[in-house]
Amino acid sequence: MVNTHTDADTNGLQAQIWQWLEQVPDPEIPVISVVDLGIVRAVEVQEDQAACKVVITPTYSGCPAMKVIATDIVAVLQQHGVAEVQIETRLSPAWSTDWMSENGRAQLKNYGIAPPAQQVVDISSISRLHQRAPLVACPRCGSPSTVCISQFGSTSCKSLYQCKDCLEPFDYFKAH
Numbered sequence: 642m643v644n645t646h647t648d649a650d651t652n653g654l655q656a657q658i659w660q661w662l663e664q665v666p667d668p669e670i671p672v673i674s675v676v677d678l679g680i681v682r683a684v685e686v687q688e689d690q691a692a693c694k695v696v697i698t699p700t701y702s703g704c705p706a707m708k709v710i711a712t713d714i715v716a717v718l719q720q721h722g723v724a725e726v727q728i729e730t731r732l733s734p735a736w737s738t739d740w741m742s743e744n745g746r747a748q749l750k751n752y753g754i755a756p757p758a759q760q761v762v763d764i765s766s767i768s769r770l771h772q773r774a775p776l777v778a779c780p781r782c783g784s785p786s787t788v789c790i791s792q793f794g795s796t797s798c799k800s801l802y803q804c805k806d807c808l809e810p811f812d813y814f815k816a817h
């Protein structure tokens with residue numbers, strides 16, 4: 642019997658697995674998938690296609706959601722016939738909000754959570770002493786006139802802000 646598996650098959654399955662993983666929601670923010678959040682770092686498929694390894698990096702250390710995510714990933718892939726799924730948790734390099742996809746940021750905003758500010762330092766207009774507070778636009782009306790009410794929002798990943806224009810309080814997903 643000739644081995645019909647080729648690299649193309651393996652790559653095809655790998656791409657398929659990425660698509661399936663887009664169906665796995667983040668347990669804390671169900672509108673955003675673990676792929677859009679940037680948690681899934683790599684997908685490796687074994688040559689016989691019977692097993693795969695998914696590498697994930699936790700968003701915040703000690704986030705209990707990671708156990709749920711690992712279980713959900715295994716369940717979704719097994720539903721699609723991948724018999725053996727191995728989850729590898731990689732802590733380094735640490736997850737950064739910069740890994741969140743544009744799609745993910747848009748979904749976050751639609752959900753009413755201000756997406757994390759891009760960690761780009763504009764030294765031309767801001768002095769280094771004044772860059773502690775990020776510019777957070779209101780996800781509802783888009784006003785940049787907002788104030789941080791509490792460093793701790795509904796979860797430790799978020800701060801609570803209030804818009805000075807529409808007066809709505811909202812969560813800001815902290816950049817880090």
Ligand SMILES: [Zn+2]
Binds near residue numbers: 779805
């Ligand atoms: Zn507003």
